[in-house]
Amino acid sequence: MAVSRQLETPVTLGRWLGDQVRLGLIALATDHSSECELWQMAPSGEVELFVNRVLNHNPTTVENLRAMAPGLTDAASVLLPGSPLDALIYSCTSGTAVIGADEVTRRLQQAKPGVPCTTPLTAAAAAFEALAVSEVAVMTPYVEEVNKTIHESLVSAGVNIRAFKSFGIESDVDMAMLPAATLLDAAVETNVADAQALFISCTALRTVGIVERLEERLGKPVVTSNQAMFWHALRLAGYHKPIDGFGRLMRTTEL
Template sequence: MSLRIVLDDRPLPRRVGLVTLATDHTTEVDFSVLPARGIGVYAARIPFANPVTPERLAAMAGDVTAAAALILPDEPLDAVVYSCTSASVVIGDDAVRAAIRAGKPGTVAVTPISAGFAALRALGADRVTLLTPYVAETAQPMADCFEAGGFALHGVSSLGLADDRDMARLSHGTIVDAARAAVAPGSQALFVACTAVRACAIIDRIEDAVGVPVVSANSATLWAAARACGATGPIAPGQLMRVP
């Protein structure tokens, strides 16, 4: 008896690559909602050693292209996400996206900064409160980046953590309480920085607490990557996910 072997085109019709930090506990979990929408998620990890300081973040610049190229080599991806907010600022958002495209030509290159800015603009928010888990020397360049991007910052709050593994351990209750304390009068939205912070799955709770739309680093990149793959409609909690 001979067996006729039939190969499908690909296991899932659309594909997203993640370049995550070696220490990341959170991004892959947040992106696990995509396979149910027919979008595969494939990750490569990039070397990183704490603490989260501008110097340590900048050291990742030379590894982005190789990490992107490692994700399903010689196969196309619809989008590649570099999952580090603060490094996107320190290295330079344009430089990070160029490095992604050098490793995966033709892909949509996504960072938390490019996606976050697009998300806030899609929500009609230009007066923004920024909440970060970082120490001051890491938070300040991000605040400067938001202002350079055309946003009026109505408050910047930082939790003073230097280890991204601790950032990933922040309880949901702590995140909600920090958001409530951070949001300043007149702010049209809250941006929660850091892909390690487990805010994406509880955006609706945070929005109920603060009374304005909330965008987290991972909700922004998830939204951007899903839209690059043609997915529409809510894929996670929050007002952003209802935006086309």
């Protein structure tokens, strides 16, 4: 005996939620920050963010970052299988530096062929070009062995590094716990007069809420990992509206 009756209301399928832009995010298993920061910047009703995580381990060492690579394809493959995405983001700056942006993209597109992909370093390079800057001061939370990979990646992308300062923290959980006041002070300390922009590296750092204040104080663009990868993913997805409140980059409408 049936326990239900067929509804007389006809089935009509509407548009996807956030049909204008559908972004996929591959975050680290230990990441406390990037998903929150991207949602903070997302225009309501115009962007949807779908998230999966890739296994990683603390401390943040070159060895542990490299060990993430084999899991990237599987992480992407179970992110809305069979449903469209407009762009896909890998949310780890240091992981990108160690694995390589091209290799990250190759592994993601094994699961999502044809979907444009970005990383924090890919996005930062695009951001510097869009802002017409090449002389950059860099602030990171990492230990020295990881800083070396960030430095090498930025220089390879044509960035002239005018200053490079770091907290020397090993755990990305601790990185996420740095308060805004500390990040502001560190950013001001890192800045130098001959840098055209400041780059704050690491998706674990909660920085999008301080970008506007920093730009006003420093008188120059501030690019962060989370801000840059979100901006780049939107542009790759065909979304070109300016977004206020999160720095000059988010008001830059073209790549």
